[in-house]
Amino acid sequence: MTLYFTREHEWLRVDGDVATVGISDHAQHALGDIVFAEVPDAGRSLNKGDDAAVVESVKAASDVYAPVAGEVVEGNAALADDPSLINRDPEGEGWFFKLKLSDPSELDGLMDEAAYREWVKTL
Amino acid sequence: MEDEQQTVAKLPLDQWHRDRGGRMVPFAGYEMPVQYADGIMAEHLWTRENAGLFDVSHMGQLIFTGPNVDRALETLLPGELMLLKDGRLRYSQLLDDNGGIIDDLMATRRGDHFYVVVNGATKAGDIEVFQKRLPRDIVMDHMKEQALLALQGPKAVDVLDAIAPGVSELSFMQGEGFRIADTPAWISRSGYTGEDGFEISVAANAVARVADAILADERARPIGLGARDSLRLEAGLPLYGHDLDTNTTPIMADLGFSIGKRRRVEEAFPGAARILSEIADGPVQKRVGLFVEGRQPVREGALILDGEGNEVGRITSGGHSPSLGRPIAMGYVAKALAEAGTALKLEQRGKLFEATITPMPFVPHRYHRKQGA
Structure with a gap:
């Protein structure tokens, strides 16, 4: 399993040809208390950069983009009842959706964990 | 609130906020803490259950002095000021000639003068209006070196009375001079959260000491x-620049309670003809x-x-x-649809939501009202 990050503060945990996608600890901290999340349904086909999910904190609404192309195999149903999971465990139980990759080579352009953690410190 | 100023000013407590983990954002021309480490939700609930300290020093604090100052202010505000007793506050609005709200404010009779607190984002414009429209013998002083704190919540009275003995004797919408942390303070029992609480006006150079003295109480x-925004929304209180502007009148904004009976009879305030016809x-x-x-x-x-998809507000x-633990909102709708219980739809970013008109406040007010107060 390999962990990747985007400059939009999403993470992807890749296992075979399926990537689990969520937002980073930095992102949840910046958003503040999350009160709503809407994740895509299984079967939805996403192009890289498409609006994939919505996350709303007390203060503002944000879109979560598909970091790579693929077909949604599962959305995290637990977030509907308990969106604060994203604050409590953003890079674990607070995942958003799982995506079957269309083009694994798209992962090449993403940051690895060490590079992301270093980059975030500079923000 | 709209921020039209190019430069972002610093509050007297700027460093104090940063030292306490305040996340600073531009608001009303100032850098202000949107939250501290606990976050908005925890801060909100803390205020409802304990006591929350707010820095509202961005607001404008004005003093008006001169002959018949109450009558002079009544030419611009529809509130009952002539009959306002010494040390009492009243909520009112600064109106334009069409009855539109230029700002909403609190006016207090303090001996021979009035102390008026206006919104931060609008204070420069308000000052111009007051200067232009008040009689020349009314003198206005903008207290730029004065800070303003609010302590709100059910435990605010016990926290504050321990360091400013006697504040517990104040009733809602009453103020008096006290000493707190060795500095003179004007303290009123008022606020904008729906909770019991106080607003504390002190010199800017003493405000850190006062804030520390308050927070010494856990x-x-x-x-x-x-949290200030979510608290006032739950309390059904309108925020200028969002729920109020020059296109809204006090009657449209459901603030008719703030226009005294005598003022309605005398019809002597800006936009009176329109406002009285809206009352009728x-x-x-x-x-x-x-x-x-x-x-x-x-x-x-x-x-x-509405039910047919027509935009009604x-x-x-x-x-x-x-x-x-649920979404709430306020807005303006056509009069015929304003009844509690009316089912409507909301449209946001292309998505429809079901909504029902609900009486406000959403969360009951817990002001400290005394008999006869």
Whole structure:
């Protein structure tokens, strides 16, 4: 399993040809208390950069983009009842959706964990 | 509130906020703490259960002095000021000639003068209006070196009375001079959260000492702008620049309670003809509260639709209610649809939401009213 990050503060945990996608600890901290999340349904086909999910904190609404192309195999149903999971465990139980990759080579352009953690410190 | 100033000013407590983990954002021309480390939700609930300390030093504090100052202010404000007793506050609005709200404010009779607190984002414009429209023998002083704190919540009275003995004797909308942390303070029992609480006006160079003295009590914590907004929304209180502007009148905004009986009879305030006709016939649009179905917040700017999908108004404030655990909103709708229980639809970013008109406040007020006060 390999962990990747985007400059939009999403993470992807890749296992075979399926990537689990969520937002980073930095992102949840910046958003503040999350009160709503809407994740895509299984079967939805996403192009890289498409609006994939919505996350709303007390203060503002944000879109979560598909970091790579693929077909949604599962959305995290637990977030509907308990969106604060994203604050409590953003890079674990607070995942958003799982995506079957269309083009694994798209992962090449993403940051690895060490590079992301270093980059975030500079923000 | 709209921020039209190019430069962002610093509050007297700027460093104090940063030292306490305040996340600073531009608001009303100042850098202000939107939240501290605990976050908006925890700060909101803390205020409802304990005591929250807010820095509202961005607001404008004005003193008006001169002959018949109450009568002079009444030419611009529809509130009953002539009969206002010494040491009493009244909520009112600065109106334009069309009855539109230039700002909303608190006016206090303090001996021979009036002490008026106006919104931060609008204070420069208000000052111009007052200067232009008040008689020349009324002198206005903008107290730029004065800071303003608010301590709100059910435990505010015990926290403050321990360091400013006697404040517990004040009733809602009453103020008096006290000493706190060795500095003179004007303290009133008022605020904008729906809770019992106080507003504390002190010299800017003493405000850190006062804030520290309050927070020495562990029942009090610093609270940011984010929770201030969700608290006032739950309390059904309108925020200038969002729920109120020059296109709204006090009657449209459901603030008719603030226009005294004598003022209605005498019809001597800006826009009186329009406002009185709105009192008699109802306004074209009216500010209402809405419960939104589901969990997703519906925010300022969303459209309000009737059963046939026609636009009948707009949301002016909306968000998650931490106390109720659900989205709430306020907005303006056509008079015929303003009845409690009316089912409407809201449209935000192309998505429809079910909503129901609901009486405000969403969370009951807990002001400290005494008999006869």
